[in-house]
Amino acid sequence: MEVDLIFKIATIGIIVAILNQLLVRSERPEQAMMTTLAGLIVVLMMMVTEISNMFETIKTVFGL
């Protein structure tokens, strides 16, 4: 089990939160929103393969 994935996601979350604060404080709310969106997409791309792995395993275990 790779706990790294959780740490990676948490790190990206913290970085995005900091960037978001910085951009909001410097009067750029649009870019702050874009940063959040980019972070979200990056994390989702990281997780897509894991999610598909999990569904494959569920299919084989329960014979769905």
Place this chain on the structure above:
Amino acid sequence: MNGDIAIGAVVGIGLIAAMMSVLLRQYRPEFALLTALAATILIFTGMSQWLIPAAQRVRELLEQEPELAGSAAILLKAVGVCFITQLACDLCRDAGENAIAARVETAGKAAILLISLPLFEQVLELVMVLLR
């Protein structure tokens, strides 16, 4: 059997993910949800190596009895549908979307009803035989 070691890993992943999730919820709630999803996937991937032999054993046990031959597949399918429905439902609830969670639950119930219809038919046939 290294189950006792692996359960420690599962507990560790759960606690770490919970802490990260609580930390992130103050700043970016969507990342808290993603952390929870990642923890779910990791724990399930670790758990599947215990689940596969258990499911195999249940299947073998039920197939020994000719009367129950078809029911093993139905039982395991229902458990699988329950599992993924519960997963999606809990994540939706955590995200605060109770309505979506309820609809996912309804869809899961309908799917399980459809899966277990052959068993209902068997019970009904038995009742008819007894009534006659």
